[in-house]
Amino acid sequence: MIGIVDYEAGNLRSVETAMxxxxxxxxxxxxxxxxxxxxxxxxxxxxxxKASMNVLNKTxxxxxxxxxxxxxxxxxxxxxxxxxxxxxxxERDTKCLGVIPGEIKEFSSDLGLKVPHMGWxxxxxxxxxxxxxEIPENSSFYFVHSFYPMPENLEYEIGRTEYGIEFSSxxxxxxxxxxxxxxxxxxxxxxxxxxxxxNWEI
Amino acid sequence: MLQKRIIIxxxxxxxxxxxxxxxKGNVDIGDPVEMAAEYYNQGVDxxxxxxxxxxxxxxxxxxxxxxxxxxxxxxxxxxxxxxANASDMRAVILAGAEKVSVNSQAVKNPDIISEGAGIxxxxxxxxxxxxxxxxxxxxxxRVVINGGRTETELDALEWxxxxxxxxxxxxxxxxxxADGTQDGYELxxxxxxxxxxxxxxxxxxxxxxxEHLKDVLTKGKADAALVASMVHFGGYTVNGIKExxxxxxxxxxxx
Numbered sequence: 001m002i003g004i005v006d007y008e009a010g011n012l013r014s015v016e017t018a019m020x021x022x023x024x025x026x027x028x029x030x031x032x033x034x035x036x037x038x039x040x041x042x043x044x045x046x047x048x049x050k051a052s053m054n055v056l057n058k059t060x061x062x063x064x065x066x067x068x069x070x071x072x073x074x075x076x077x078x079x080x081x082x083x084x085x086x087x088x089x090x091e092r093d094t095k096c097l098g099v100i101p102g103e104i105k106e107f108s109s110d111l112g113l114k115v116p117h118m119g120w121x122x123x124x125x126x127x128x129x130x131x132x133x134e135i136p137e138n139s140s141f142y143f144v145h146s147f148y149p150m151p152e153n154l155e156y157e158i159g160r161t162e163y164g165i166e167f168s169s170x171x172x173x174x175x176x177x178x179x180x181x182x183x184x185x186x187x188x189x190x191x192x193x194x195x196x197x198x199n200w201e202i
Numbered sequence: 203m204l205q206k207r208i209i210i211x212x213x214x215x216x217x218x219x220x221x222x223x224x225x226k227g228n229v230d231i232g233d234p235v236e237m238a239a240e241y242y243n244q245g246v247d248x249x250x251x252x253x254x255x256x257x258x259x260x261x262x263x264x265x266x267x268x269x270x271x272x273x274x275x276x277x278x279x280x281x282x283x284x285x286a287n288a289s290d291m292r293a294v295i296l297a298g299a300e301k302v303s304v305n306s307q308a309v310k311n312p313d314i315i316s317e318g319a320g321i322x323x324x325x326x327x328x329x330x331x332x333x334x335x336x337x338x339x340x341x342x343x344r345v346v347i348n349g350g351r352t353e354t355e356l357d358a359l360e361w362x363x364x365x366x367x368x369x370x371x372x373x374x375x376x377x378x379x380a381d382g383t384q385d386g387y388e389l390x391x392x393x394x395x396x397x398x399x400x401x402x403x404x405x406x407x408x409x410x411x412x413e414h415l416k417d418v419l420t421k422g423k424a425d426a427a428l429v430a431s432m433v434h435f436g437g438y439t440v441n442g443i444k445e446x447x448x449x450x451x452x453x454x455x456x457x
């Protein structure tokens with residue numbers, strides 16, 4: 001049973017419909033005790049880091065997510081959920097959950113790029129992580145973000161993308177995988193990644 | 203590398219996809235949910251649904267369409283038409299849309315952009331804008347509303363910059379002069395706005411063949427190109443257009 005964390009960070013509808021489409025057993029909850037009963041966890045999110053961390057701290061959901069991580073069961077962070085797993089975000093100088101060592105940085109305006117980075121971009125595989133099983137190298141995924149993950153150590157990087165600079169579009173530390181892109185909005189390739197997560201054996 | 207998006211627009215009236223044909227009015231051309239699924243399978247990058255339902259009591263039909271689309275396709279899609287306030291936005295977002303588009307309503311009440319961006323995030327808020335050539339305006343283009351029937355006092359370039367500063371995350375720029383001609387996009391205004399703003403610009407109006415998309419994505423500096431007639435009944439497929447663009451060295455997502 002997959003627990004999808006509801007912490008008032010954007011719309012969970014697309015993750016929910018993708019899970020239903022894949023025939024997964026799942027529930028959506030904002031209750032720490034209930035989430036701890038899951039076998040795997042999806043930590044989605046769209047929005048702003050500070051406001052979301054405030055909700056996670058206030059509700060005890062931040063602690064619950066960290067406790068779940070410690071059980072060693074598979075966890076997938078998506079977009080803001082991915083960012084919150086890192087130590088710190090430049091977005092309003094926010095302390096995050098500190099599950100994956102590293103920093104969330106802002107796309108510099110010096111790069112002359114349109115921000116947010118919005119649309120389909122390619123992901124180069126780093127290592128051969130199970131969530132990319134049967135997904136061709138450099139497949140495109142859907143991105144919408146103004147901040148990007150930069151793990152402290154590249155051993156945590158499992159996917160890399162270029163947008164003015166190169167950044168870690170997917171990261172993993174032990175049982176916690178995280179994608180900056182939205183697999184639930186990335187067509188058939190994205191659904192395959194979610195299916196791989198459902199089948200991920202650690 | 204970030205790829206150029208091909209976006210298909212579906213006008214929906216009373217739950218059916220419709221298309222305005224010159225001198226004939228609107229003709230129903232299919233079921234929006236089935237058409238969305240077909241274009242999804244062809245590899246379209248994004249979809250836009252414009253609700254052109256005339257009466258407010260039929261708005262529930264559109265929400266039902268949005269919900270059914272969300273169950274079938276796993277790419278972003280935007281809903282516009284008749285979005286007048288945050289509660290209208292909330293309804294389509296909760297029904298499964300990724301983005302909402304505001305056009306005439308934003309001209310009448312620009313605060314709707316900042317209000318929507320504040321609640322849902324700027325990536326959700328798309329400004330739809332109809333521009334018409336007008337030498338008396340500073341940029342040479344005037345913003346028009348109500349499908350081009352009503353002139354406003356707004357200059358197209360100034361309005362685009364204002365919408366960006368209010369929190370719009372993307373602009374769909376439709377040329378009233380090119381719309382329906384199938385003679386190609388309006389490159390001048392597209393390039394002018396795309397270079398002036400720091401958010402993505404989607405070109406709309408005038409697409410009749412694949413070369414037109416190439417032109418607007420290169421010379422016009424657009425981030426994405428919107429098509430309708432070409433694929434609805436012009437004999438083009440998304441795959442075909444993308445193959446052409448790929449051969450022309452324009453980065454597109456191939457599926």
